[in-house]
Structure formats: C-alpha cells, structure tokens
Amino acid sequence: MTWTDLPGDRPFVLLATRAQDGPADEEYALFLRFTGLPPERLRRVRLEREAMPALDLDEVSGILVGGSPFNASDSREKKSAVQLRVEAEMAALLDEVVARDAPFLGACYGVGTLGTHLGATIDGTHAEPISVVEVTLTPEGRVDPLATGLPPSFAAFVGHKEAISSLPSAATLLASSPTCPVQMFRVGRNVYATQFHPELDVDGIVTRIHAYAAFGYFAPDELDLTLTAVRRTPVDAPSRILRTFVERYAR
Template sequence: MMWTDLPGDRPFVLLATRAEDLPADEEYALFLRYTGLPPERLHRIRLERDPMPALDLDDVAGIMVGGSPFNASDPLEKKSSVQQRVEAEMAALLDEVVARDVPFLGACYGVGTLGTHLDATIDGTFAEPISVVEVTLTDDGRSDPLAAGLPDRFSAFVGHKEAITALPQAAVLLASSPTCPVQMFRVGRNVYATQFHPELDIDGIVTRIHAYAGYGYFAAEELQSTLAAVRRAPVTAPSRMLRTFVERYAR
C-alpha cells in the first residue's frame, strides 16, 4: 500500500546494478511495495547501464542500494570495466554519505560497498548459499530504530559469495546468523547495510534463482534443491525495515 500522507517531498534514490531487466524491474517493484513509496518518490538509477549522475544529497531523503552480481572482493582482473566504474562511483558517493551521515541502506551489495569503504575484511569465508537463514539481533540491534518492530530472531533470504569477516571498530554490529556473523551493521547514526535481502519475497527470490542460475551461486543440478531451500521457512519480517527507513527519513 502506498502512503498518501508521506511527509516532505524529497525523493529517495535506489542505486541498482542488475543488467537483466526481469530481476532488475522486479527489484524496483519490491522496493516500491515494501517502502510504500510511489514511483515519483523512489528514483531508480541503473548504474550497470549509465554512469552515476551528480547527486545533491541535500535534495534527497535517503539512498538505498539493491543487490548485485558484482563481488567487491574479486581480484581486479576479474572485474569488468562496468564494475570498476560502479565501484569508483560508489566509493566517491560513500565518502560524502559517511562523512555527512546521510540516510543510507544497502541490501547485500551494500555490505560490499560500505564494507570496502570502511576497509573491512571481505572474502568468501562466510559466503552463504541461496537459502533462508535465521537472523538474530544483537543488543545494539534490538535498540536500533531501524529494527523497530522486528522480532529478536527472524527468517531472511540470503545468497552471497562474499561477506565481512572482521567488522571495523567504526561500525556497530546489529544482527548476525550462525553461518554469517555480520548480517547487519550501522555506521554513525544513519548509514546501514544488511547482508540479507529485506526487499525480497518468495516470488522475487525465485525469479533471481532462475535469472542467475549460471552465475556460480549453485551447480546446475542444484536448481531444484535451491528452489526448495528458499521455501523451507516463511519470510515476512525483514521487509518492515524498508517501511521503517522511509518513515524515519522522509522529509
């Protein structure tokens, strides 16, 4: 349901990097659905297609980052020219976002981008197959405004080849899981990243499983078991974070 009484008039920005139109468009639709924003208040920028335009952070309410097939920890020779451009643009943006504590929420790829900015250790140690995991809030997470309304433990969709192994002191750990110690963290008061996907529902993750079947997330013979893995538990709680983010920062 879209808000009809949303405060302010400044748009939020969704930075996207999916080259495939079906999962890219579905990702945008999911962010619209779970934030409750109308399209005119959530501006999508497809960075895999076009260079990042100049963003005046005084003119936006907040920035969100969707997932990506890019891996920050890949060696330079494995990164395409597009990925290298996107990483440079994200680094320049995060210089300003972190310095000014601009509202920011990065989902999955947000860990790679924000973690890299913080010089965190990012590698494949805590990679997770596409599945549903149980995420637990830390004490700091339970008191964090963005986690308001979330249970102490909740199911979430994951699927990533890299993760943060060691979180820098500048960051506050907000959530963890048995297979990935850093599932959510905060920098300053307003800059967030999650390893899990708060925007996904079951239809959305099934679309991505099919779209990225040849990207190394699972072997060809594991397609059916991967589809079964994302249905092993209902996932309803994480999307509340998106509505909370908009409610907190709309202006």
C-alpha cells in the same frame, strides 16, 4: 501510515546494478512495494547502464542500494570495466554519505560497498548459499531505530559469495546468523547495510534463482534443491526495515 502521510516531497534514490531486465524490474517493484513509495518518490538509477548522476544529498530523503552480481572481493583483473566504474562512483558517494551521516541503506551489495569503504575484511569465508537463514539481532540491534517492530530473531533470504569476516570498530554490529557473523551493521547514526535481502519475497527470490542459475551461486544440478530451500520457511519480517527506513527519513 500510507505514502501520502509521509512528510516532505524529496525522493529516495535506488542505486541498482542488475543487467537483466526481469530481475532488475522486479527488484524495483519490490522496493516500491515494501517501502510503500510511489514511483515518483523512488528514483531508480541503473548504474550498469549509465554513470551515476550528481546526487545532492540535501535534495533527496535517502539512498537505497539493491543487490548485485558484483563481488567486491574479486581481483581487479576479474572485474569488468562497468564494475570498476560503479565501484569508483560508489566510493565517491560513500565518502560524502559517511562524512555527513546521510541516510543510506544498502542491501547485500551494500555490505560490499560500505564494507570496502570502511576497510572491512571481505572474503568468501562466510558465503551463504541461496536459502533462508535465521538472523538474530545483537543487543545494539534490538534498540536500533531501524529494527523497530522486528522480533529478536527472524527468517531472511540470503545468497552471497562474499561477506564481511572482520568488521572495523567504526561500525556497530546489529545482526548475525549462525553461518555469517555480519548480517547487518550501522555506521554513525544513519548509514546501514544488510547482508540479507529485506526487499525480497519468495516470488522475487525464485526469479533471481532462475536468472542467475549460471552465475555460480549453486551447482547446475542444485536448481530444484535451491528452489525448495527458499520455500521451506515463511519470510515476512525483514521487509519492515525498508518501511521503517522510509518513515524515519522521508522529508
């Protein structure tokens, strides 16, 4: 299916928070590529630059959230004024999204935002270094519509300082990895979050490794080891989630 075959004309919205233009623009390009959407059907909002606009959920097909250097589990004193604003705006949006069971897919930062909204325990217990990990679908994940076309286990890019260590009963666990028990979950029928990055290819993660080398994801002398780690195993399955999301919810 091509984007011209998709029903309707309502755009999807990508909520982004990356301050660096290089990684931010590449993230948008990757979402365009893997969703198959043209720019006019994927509206990007850079929340680190501007307040979240009023979003009428009846006028959009769905909400996507990209990754972020923000950590939901940091103390309030560690958070910038921008992060606190973004968190408040995301919380207000999720109040409506979850109540209406509106189409939503958050990648990496989506776990922090949606997990916080649900009251999940988010901490550094299951942090994963920037690398490729094996993600395995749960029995519920194998029959979930968003996992259509995915193998039972697949390689995925990760890199996060925090993760959900306790998932509330309101959520359905869809995927795990050996070092991070919550890699993907669903709330209701249409609200999703992944800890891994479905939008990344190897070039995209290499860009982020260089851009965030001083952000504490790895030690200063581990740059080459980190680059080697993400090139070790081919990653091609997770991006199907983005295409399936668009095909399922375009209207």
